[in-house]
Amino acid sequence: MNLPEHVTIYEVGPRDGLQNEKSMVPVDVKEQFVRRLLAAGLPVVEATSFVHPRWVPQLADAEELMTRLGADGNDLPVLVPNERGLDRALELGLRHVAIFGSATETFAQKNLNRSLDEQFAMFEPTVTRARDAGLDVRAYVSMCFGDPWEGAVPVEQVVGVGKRLFDLGASQLSLGDTIGVGTAGQVTELIEAFVAAGMAKDDLAMHFHDTYGQALANTYSALQSGITTFDASAGGLGGCPYAKSATGNLATEDLVWMLTGLGIQHGVDLDALVATSAWMAGELGRPSPSAVVRALSQSEV
Numbered sequence: 001m002n003l004p005e006h007v008t009i010y011e012v013g014p015r016d017g018l019q020n021e022k023s024m025v026p027v028d029v030k031e032q033f034v035r036r037l038l039a040a041g042l043p044v045v046e047a048t049s050f051v052h053p054r055w056v057p058q059l060a061d062a063e064e065l066m067t068r069l070g071a072d073g074n075d076l077p078v079l080v081p082n083e084r085g086l087d088r089a090l091e092l093g094l095r096h097v098a099i100f101g102s103a104t105e106t107f108a109q110k111n112l113n114r115s116l117d118e119q120f121a122m123f124e125p126t127v128t129r130a131r132d133a134g135l136d137v138r139a140y141v142s143m144c145f146g147d148p149w150e151g152a153v154p155v156e157q158v159v160g161v162g163k164r165l166f167d168l169g170a171s172q173l174s175l176g177d178t179i180g181v182g183t184a185g186q187v188t189e190l191i192e193a194f195v196a197a198g199m200a201k202d203d204l205a206m207h208f209h210d211t212y213g214q215a216l217a218n219t220y221s222a223l224q225s226g227i228t229t230f231d232a233s234a235g236g237l238g239g240c241p242y243a244k245s246a247t248g249n250l251a252t253e254d255l256v257w258m259l260t261g262l263g264i265q266h267g268v269d270l271d272a273l274v275a276t277s278a279w280m281a282g283e284l285g286r287p288s289p290s291a292v293v294r295a296l297s298q299s300e301v
Ligand code: HMG
Pocket: 016, 019, 049, 050, 051, 052, 053, 055, 056, 079, 081, 082, 084, 085, 086, 100, 111, 112, 113, 140, 141, 142, 143, 175, 176, 177, 178, 207, 209, 239, 240, 241, 242
């Protein structure tokens, strides 16, 4: 099998997972969540977003969370859509930020209040200033496999937007299946198209939502294509408040289970992770969407 020896799991539970919760999760629960994920061995934990608090009220406590995390939070990535978001991250001494663009016109409007082209004018000075300040920048591109308003998204369009975002000065490009409609063959096709356009596989990450139950199959396909960074959300929490058809991300536990079975190193303590997600399910008052969490946890929820 042509599979990598080691994979980096980029945990997005505290950000992608909690941005879509109906109830407000108290900041001390968020702090514990982040700390427990780090303690479970996750190498990267995206902590929160410095977006407009009216747009995502669930993460309006971003400053408070990062202040509580103190030095332990300085290397955790946070989303910033624009210079205002970057200023907020810089004030706290954070070192890693992520911009998030859209491959489609409609989602750019709905998620960023900008046209497809206007989004670049917002990101360009943000990335330039972040880089000048010595920060690392990740770029996301959303709606890579389909868009709830526009339907199928042409591969050339995704590659064009993704490359343009990456070339602003990002160190990694995460390809988002925001609404979870992609299938394994399309994953191979998209990765090959990015490579043909000059992207190194090491600079790509995959970000699968599991709406149609395809996230693990798609991950396996990307592993076979040589991708070694995968975004996942503890317990399978997640969604996007501006794309109602987006449900939970690939569950980190499901990913860890498959990687372990394949003999691929990941560095995560599955028991500690399952205990964290079972605890979080209790806090949220409903069972975890992750099959592995349900199979392994003793949670009564
Ligand atoms: P806007 O209304 O166009 O903002 O929103 P604006 O630039 O016109 O500014 C209006 C006011 O907002 C100004 O204040 C700004 O200072 C303030 P005023 O002068 O009127 O008093 N403002 C801010 N305040 C705090 N923090 C900020 C900020 N920016 C402006 N950062 C904006 C534009 C981009 C801000 C808005 O559309 C927004 O916040 N969008 C974020 C939506 C979001 O977070 N979506 C979820 C994350 S993306 C995702 O989940 C997908 C992903 O997981 C990958 C995948 O699955 O595909 C990453």
